[in-house]
Amino acid sequence: MFKDAFSLKSLILTGAIFFVLLILPPIIPRFYTYILAVIFVTALVAMSLNMVVGHGGLFQFHHGAFYGVGAYTVALMLTKTSLPIWACFVAGPIMAALVGLLIGAFCVRLTRLYFGMLQISLGSLIWAIAFRWYSLTGGDDGMHGISMPPIISSSNGAYYFALIIMAICITVIYLIFKSPFGATLQAIRDNPDRCEAIGINVRRHQLIAIVIATFFAGIAGVLFVVVEGSVFPDLLFWVFSLEIFIMCLLGGWFTFAGPILGAAIMVSLKTFVGIYTEYWTLILGIILILLIFFLPEGVWGYILEKFGSRHKEAIEKGSK
Amino acid sequence: MLRVEKIHKSFDDFKAVNGANLTVEKGELVAVIGPNGAGKTTLFNLITGQLKADQGKVIFNEEDISSLPPYKICKRGIARSFQIANIFPRLTVFRNVQVSVLSQQEKSRKLFYPAEKLAVEETNRILESVGLSDRAGNIAGSLAHGDQRALEIAIALGNKPELLILDEPTAGMSPEETAATIELIKRLADSRELTILFCEHDMEVVFSAAQSIMVLHQGLTIIQGEPDQVRNSSQVQECYLGGAEPC
Amino acid sequence: MDIGQAFTFSALGSQFLVGLSRAMILFIVSAGMSFVLGVLRVPNIAHGSLYMIGAFSAFSLSNLLGGGSGGFWLALILAPFVVALVALVAERSLFCHLYEREHLMLLLFTFALMLILGDLVKIFWGADYRSIMAPDVLQGSVSILGAPFPRYNLFLLIVGPWVGVGLWFFSNKTKIGKIARAAAVDREMVGAIGVNVSWVFAFAFVLGCFLAGLGGALVSPMVSVSIGMDHDIIMEAFLIVTIGGLGNMWGALVGSLIFGLTQSYGVLFWPQFAIVFPYIAVVIVLTWRPRGMLKSVW
Numbered sequence: 001m002f003k004d005a006f007s008l009k010s011l012i013l014t015g016a017i018f019f020v021l022l023i024l025p026p027i028i029p030r031f032y033t034y035i036l037a038v039i040f041v042t043a044l045v046a047m048s049l050n051m052v053v054g055h056g057g058l059f060q061f062h063h064g065a066f067y068g069v070g071a072y073t074v075a076l077m078l079t080k081t082s083l084p085i086w087a088c089f090v091a092g093p094i095m096a097a098l099v100g101l102l103i104g105a106f107c108v109r110l111t112r113l114y115f116g117m118l119q120i121s122l123g124s125l126i127w128a129i130a131f132r133w134y135s136l137t138g139g140d141d142g143m144h145g146i147s148m149p150p151i152i153s154s155s156n157g158a159y160y161f162a163l164i165i166m167a168i169c170i171t172v173i174y175l176i177f178k179s180p181f182g183a184t185l186q187a188i189r190d191n192p193d194r195c196e197a198i199g200i201n202v203r204r205h206q207l208i209a210i211v212i213a214t215f216f217a218g219i220a221g222v223l224f225v226v227v228e229g230s231v232f233p234d235l236l237f238w239v240f241s242l243e244i245f246i247m248c249l250l251g252g253w254f255t256f257a258g259p260i261l262g263a264a265i266m267v268s269l270k271t272f273v274g275i276y277t278e279y280w281t282l283i284l285g286i287i288l289i290l291l292i293f294f295l296p297e298g299v300w301g302y303i304l305e306k307f308g309s310r311h312k313e314a315i316e317k318g319s320k
Numbered sequence: 321m322l323r324v325e326k327i328h329k330s331f332d333d334f335k336a337v338n339g340a341n342l343t344v345e346k347g348e349l350v351a352v353i354g355p356n357g358a359g360k361t362t363l364f365n366l367i368t369g370q371l372k373a374d375q376g377k378v379i380f381n382e383e384d385i386s387s388l389p390p391y392k393i394c395k396r397g398i399a400r401s402f403q404i405a406n407i408f409p410r411l412t413v414f415r416n417v418q419v420s421v422l423s424q425q426e427k428s429r430k431l432f433y434p435a436e437k438l439a440v441e442e443t444n445r446i447l448e449s450v451g452l453s454d455r456a457g458n459i460a461g462s463l464a465h466g467d468q469r470a471l472e473i474a475i476a477l478g479n480k481p482e483l484l485i486l487d488e489p490t491a492g493m494s495p496e497e498t499a500a501t502i503e504l505i506k507r508l509a510d511s512r513e514l515t516i517l518f519c520e521h522d523m524e525v526v527f528s529a530a531q532s533i534m535v536l537h538q539g540l541t542i543i544q545g546e547p548d549q550v551r552n553s554s555q556v557q558e559c560y561l562g563g564a565e566p567c
Numbered sequence: 568m569d570i571g572q573a574f575t576f577s578a579l580g581s582q583f584l585v586g587l588s589r590a591m592i593l594f595i596v597s598a599g600m601s602f603v604l605g606v607l608r609v610p611n612i613a614h615g616s617l618y619m620i621g622a623f624s625a626f627s628l629s630n631l632l633g634g635g636s637g638g639f640w641l642a643l644i645l646a647p648f649v650v651a652l653v654a655l656v657a658e659r660s661l662f663c664h665l666y667e668r669e670h671l672m673l674l675l676f677t678f679a680l681m682l683i684l685g686d687l688v689k690i691f692w693g694a695d696y697r698s699i700m701a702p703d704v705l706q707g708s709v710s711i712l713g714a715p716f717p718r719y720n721l722f723l724l725i726v727g728p729w730v731g732v733g734l735w736f737f738s739n740k741t742k743i744g745k746i747a748r749a750a751a752v753d754r755e756m757v758g759a760i761g762v763n764v765s766w767v768f769a770f771a772f773v774l775g776c777f778l779a780g781l782g783g784a785l786v787s788p789m790v791s792v793s794i795g796m797d798h799d800i801i802m803e804a805f806l807i808v809t810i811g812g813l814g815n816m817w818g819a820l821v822g823s824l825i826f827g828l829t830q831s832y833g834v835l836f837w838p839q840f841a842i843v844f845p846y847i848a849v850v851i852v853l854t855w856r857p858r859g860m861l862k863s864v865w
Contacts, residue, residue: 059671110857113610117809118853124802125846132840175432183411183435184428187419190408197368197406198479199394199423208429238802242678249675254410279690285682289661292672292679 070221096218252298420478590827599778605814621783650780
């Protein structure tokens with residue numbers, strides 16, 4: 001089953017990248033290990049968002065809310081309860097998916113823009129509660145110094161943990177992408193009315209997609225806590241959600257791997273630009289404008305198009 | 321098989337369908353004709369569930385389907401093609417049809433199996449029957465107009481319907497394309513034991529192919545009967561082919 | 568304030584007026600956003616940034632013009648025009664080229680604009696808090712229903728409705744207003760009868776941003792003028808417009824009243840979670856009426 005889903009070339013490429021990532025930590029400075037770990041976490045959030053936006057056509061404007069719920073759930077459970085670690089870790093995505101189901105059920109009855117706006121209001125409600133409930137969540141300060149078992153609290157440990165979990169999750173997302181469920185979801189993106197006319201219960205399908213996507217966002221939230229050891233209400237704030245949206249756009253939201261690239265670019269830029277100037281937001285705004293005008297297919301989408309057409313030409317030439 | 325009884329639909333103050341009646345027997349080729357704005361597409365939308373009637377009933381195989389949502393009506397055995405090519409532009413031609421077949425096979429929600437291995441035979445068969453096999457790998461949005469109309473019909477066929485409803489299947493086509501499409505429709509009716517309901521502007525097409533014709537004018541059924549009956553009916557000649565006054 | 572005190576007539580009444588005056592600011596800002604939304608079919612995420620620029624401009628202008636009462640009045644009149652100019656520049660240089668593209672691109676452009684304007688304000692004015700003094704005649708408070716009520720809030724209660732009337736008159740009685748409203752409902756038709764749709768959009772956008780700037784200038788003596796203002800107001804305006812009905816000016820009024828009043832009563836009953844109340848109200852409204860309470864323009 002697995003072999004049939006992957007083409008040999010992309011399998012080799014992915015394997016090579018994975019191998020390189022595996023051997024990096026001992027040879028690069030700790031700072032870069034940390035940054036890469038952050039990229040893994042962010043890439044997972046972006047991929048989970050793209051499942052509903054790029055492949056599903058839904059205006060999921062407040063995906064960060066589910067990411068934050070996953071992170072806060074695990075943080076709260078680790079600090080306030082004495083349940084075993086693995087239970088806390090599992091609770092994160094489950095909670096996120098439950099919230100996703102609840103909010104999704106509300107929103108999926110509505111058409112596009114209203115879907116987005118209702119989601120923003122519900123997500124902001126969660127943010128407001130977390131922001132103000134100082135005694136529980138630490139309010140504006142967030143929570144810090146969350147303890148992790150030693151194997152994953154070290155810089156390398158967190159790196160490997162994030163890498164492996166992310167790799168597993170992305171593989172699963174890929175399988176879903178290639179499955180009939182994924183194909184139908186993309187058809188819904190292209191033409192929801194036609195899907196209704198061919199017997200698909202569009203709302204139920206979208207809701208399932210949302211639950212799956214928010215589950216993965218919750219996993220990403222757990223990884224965030226592992227890598228950073230803390231949690232803040234910013235994760236739940238709508239501006240961050242729009243940033244994740246931009247990552248998908250930047251990478252190319254009609255492609256599969258685009259959001260990973262988008263996340264990598266954003267995190268790297270944010271870190272390195274942040275060293276030289278405090279006006280990262282300005283740079284991000286300019287990048288976004290350049291994207292809108294010149295690269296609406298995203299970086300990866302653009303590359304695929306270029307290589308795609310050359311590949312086709314090569315085949316045609318070769319066959320003549 | 322299908323009965324539409326005294327159906328009404330208004331949009332704000334405009335009465336689009338005003339007491340239309342329609343009967344379709346199993347195995348028939350039925351046509352609905354009427355001038356522009358007569359309410360043909362609205363009638364079809366009422367049958368397939370995109371619109372809810374204000375009054376009246378739609379009965380299919382002795383079941384009242386008037387209040388069902390479109391996807392449930394489809395599952396009951398009615399498939400439909402649209403007047404404006406309503407396809408999945410970013411997907412390949414193959415995928416366009418495959419999604420429909422998967423829906424019919426109840427496999428749309430399968431999560432962990434590669435889609436390209438499923439429903440392949442059935443999809444290819446449908447593509448062959450409409451003549452799109454050689455373009456299966458193309459992106460649907462890039463097809464020529466005539467091919468998109470063929471794809472329209474192919475998607476509807478994917479549902480293995482009992483009743484196929486075609487909304488102006490030859491709209492915008494040249495005489496050759498029109499003849500080819502009509503041939504295709506007749507062939508499909510025979511080979512797949514389909515009952516077909518369609519609406520058309522092209523009178524030659526209608527009178528040569530249909531076994532039963534319903535005339536719709538300003539949302540009201542003037543008459544339904546065999547081609548000769550309709551052709552000779554004075555009512556029809558007055559309303560449709562001649563005068564501008566309402567009947 | 569404990570529950571017992573909260574329920575006195577005086578407290579309820581004065582909180583009502585406080586909520587009402589806050590609602591006036593929200594109304595002016597949301598009406599502008601709603602107008603743009605109605606004509607261009609895009610929510611302007613940068614609307615909050617323009618509001619913030621209005622407040623900062625009022626601050627700078629009033630200092631420039633002497634700093635006293637006279638300075639304030641002049642600043643109040645000029646600041647919205649400064650904002651309108653910024654909006655016009657952004658629109659003519661970049662935004663207008665996107666009108667043919669899909670709506671998501673327009674939305675993302677306004678987000679980019681918000682990011683850029685936010686940092687430009689930081690660069691231009693710095694990250695410190697600023698404050699403006701209200702003019703003498705509007706300082707202090709009057710006694711209403713036995714409780715002190717700031718004079719400036721009273722001023723807002725007067726100005727708000729006049730802005731509403733002005734906007735209504737403009738949309739319904741002037742030629743260009745009517746064209747803008749027609750474009751909101753059917754832009755192709757308007758284009759087909761020979762009107763330059765691009766200029767109609769430019770006009771609508773600039774007018775909407777003018778109102779944002781006006782809101783910012785009006786609110787400046789009441790709050791600390793700082794760089795977080797854009798984030799706070801944009802979310803509120805967004806939600807108000809959604810629950811009011813997209814593009815509907817009266818909807819913006821109703822939404823603003825709901826927001827302002829739930830906020831002010833929230834402060835009375837549960838200060839720690841006062842900011843949660845408007846969101847809950849939004850959820851209730853959208854569950855009951857998913858498309859907003861009043862009819863949307865499209």
